[in-house]
Amino acid sequence: VFTIFADKHHGDTRTTVWLPVPDGLQPGLIAATPQTFFSPPYLGVRGWVGIDLATIRKADLQYHICSAWSLIAPKRLRAAHPEI
Template sequence: MVVKEKAKAAEDHTRRVRRICMGMPGCEEKRSHGEPTWFVRKRVFVMFANNHHNDDHVAVWLPTLPGVQVSLIAASPDTYFRPPYVGVKGWVGIELDRVGEEELAAHILEAWKMVAPKSLVK
């Protein structure tokens, strides 16, 4: 029963992230490393992570401006974390159960702005 509940929660979070990401101009969704991933002009701006290597996170990973990752993790370590592989490049992981819709959308928008061509950002 717990497995079904976790799978349902992950599906709900995927739909939530998809709805926000697909509202960004030029966004495309593709599977990458077995998970939904959102791109703008072939550059990743959001990766979904559903219990990646059994880490118990249902989260998104996204790029942040210099210093933001450290600040977010320090302020709320239950919500934000340094994801493997991309964390060294300033990306942050966000626990989807612990972040509201507006806050998640704001983080996704900032990630999109970092990656999107300037012509789309205008």
């Protein structure tokens, strides 16, 4: 699993995606853009971020999803798909 879609999870009013980011990046993303990035329940302690889909540009979301896939995918699978 490299992304989780959460629609109003446990009473949250947002529609979001949760995904892993490179080590150390989570605090900076949240501090710089708290209206878009947040620490999701359960996975925030593992360095994942939540992204509010209503506040992020499509190109930025695509970048973060591709980056998350690259962090999780096995080496051979990444090598077979260099375009990602």
